[in-house]
Amino acid sequence: MWLTSERAAPAIYTIALLVFWEAAVWIGNMPTYILPAPTVIAGAIVQYWGPIWKNSLVTLWTTLAGFGLAVVGGLALGLLVGWSKSIYAGLYPLMVGFNSIPKVAVVPILVIWFGIGVVPAIITAFLIAFFPVVVNVATGLATIEPETEDVLRALGASKWDVMTKIGIPRALPYFFGSLKVAITLAFVGSVVSETIAANAGLGHMMLAAQSQFNVPLVFAGLVMLAIEGIVMYAIMAEIEKRTTGWARRSGQT
C-alpha cells in the first residue's frame, strides 16, 4: 500500500501536482507569460541561479532578523502582560488594535523614516511576527490553574516564585508553538516590504522580473519563497517538538 503510506505521501502528492501542472500547460497550450510549466521554471532557476541565490539570502536574513526581534520583544512583552491582570487588561486592547492594522500600510511610513532598503523589511517582519508571540506567552501565563497557583501560595510563595516555578515553564510550550506562526508571518512581512520598497531580496527580484515580463523568473522567485518558507517552518516545528514533550504527552495545551 505504498500509495497511502504516510512517509511517502508528501513526495508523491508533490510530484503528482507537478506532473498535473506540466500536463495541463502542454495540453492547454498555455503561453509561458501566463503560466510557465514546472520544467520552464526549473530552467529559469538554473539560468538565473546567481541573482536568485543572492536575493534569497537577503530575504532569509531580513526575515530571520525580524523574527529574532519579534521573539525577544514578544517574549519580554508577553511576560510583562501575563504578569498581572491589570497590565493584561490595559495592554490587550492596544495590541489588538495595533495588530489589526494591515502591515502593508505601515511600509510607506517606514520608508519615510528609514529609506529604501533592508531596514523597513526587517521592521515589517518584526511588527507582523511579534503579536502571536506576545499573545501565546501571555496566554500561557494567564491560564495557570488557580489550584496549581494555590499550592505555591499556600507555602508563602512570592509572585516571582509563582512565575518562575509555574508560569514560565507552563508558558514555554505556548511560546515554542508560536514560533511556527511567527516565522511564517515574518516571512510574509519581509517579502511584502521588499515588494514595495527595497533594492534587494526575492520580493524585489520578482517585481523587477515582472516589469520585464520575465514570468518564469517570477515563478522561480515564488518557488524559492516556498522552499525557504517550508524549511523555516520545519525547523520551528522541530524545535517545538523537542522542547514541549511533556505538554503533548500530558495532554495539555
Added chain:
Amino acid sequence: MYVDLKGVRLEYPAAEPRGEPVLALEELTMGVGEGEFAAVVGPSGCGKSSLMRLATGLRRPQEGDISVAGAPVTGPLSITGMAFQNPSLLPWRTTLANVMLPLEIVRPHRGRLRRHRAEYEQQAEDLLSLVGLGGFGSRFPWQLSGGMQQRANLCRALIHDPVLLMLDEPFGALDAFTREELWQVMADLHAAKKFTVILVTHDLREAVYLADKVFVMSARPGKIIAERKVPFERPRPMDLIYEREFVDLVQDLRGLIADARSGTGAGQRAAA
C-alpha cells in the same frame, strides 16, 4: 486552641456583574488543639474547601477571626502543608521534583537546598516509599495513575515537615484497599510527627478512623452544627471499622449530615 476560627463569614463575589454573590460560610466557629487530628465532614458544596483556604490564609474572611498557633492569620503560613482535592502536580517535573517543590519555597530549606540536595532527595525518596511510591520518583506525573498522583500530592504536603497539615479529600479518588493502606500511613505519620491535622473528607469511616474529633458542617452557607469526640485508643487496628461502637458513631454522623442536607439546606437539592 491551636487553630481557632470564630464567627467566620466568607462570601465569594458574584461571577457576573449582576449575579448573586455566593455565601459559602457563615458564623463558623471551630477549634482544633495542638497535635490533634480533626476531621471535617459535610454535604457536598457546603464550603469545606473554602474553610481550608481560610485556615491556610489563601483567602481572608469578610467577618470573624482566624488564628493559628496564637497568631492571627493574615496570609499564607509556611508551617502548613496542604494537599488539595486535585493533585495538581506540575507535568514538566518528575514526581521527585514535584515532591521537592515546597523546599524551593519554604525557608530555611530554600537556602539550603542547593548545598544539601542529596540529603533532601533522600528524604523525598523515603517519603515516596512510605506511601508506596518507592522507585517512582523519576517518573513524570502523567505516567502515574490517579491514585499514585494523589499519593505524590500527599508527599508534597509533608516534605517540609509542616506542623499543621491541611488535607482536602486527599484519599477521595483512591480504591478502597489503597485508601485503607494510606489511612494507616497517615495514622503512623501523625503518631510519629505529632503534627496537627485538619482533614476534609466525605468518607465518614475515614473521618472516624483517623480523627480525634469530627466536625459536621451544615449545607451552604456552611457552619459547624455538631462536634463529636472519637473515643478509640491509638494505635487503631483496621478491624476497628467493623466494631459496634465505630459503626454507631458513623451512623450518628450520617444522620447529622442527612438532616443538614434536607433540613436547613434552602435551595440545596438533595442529590444522591
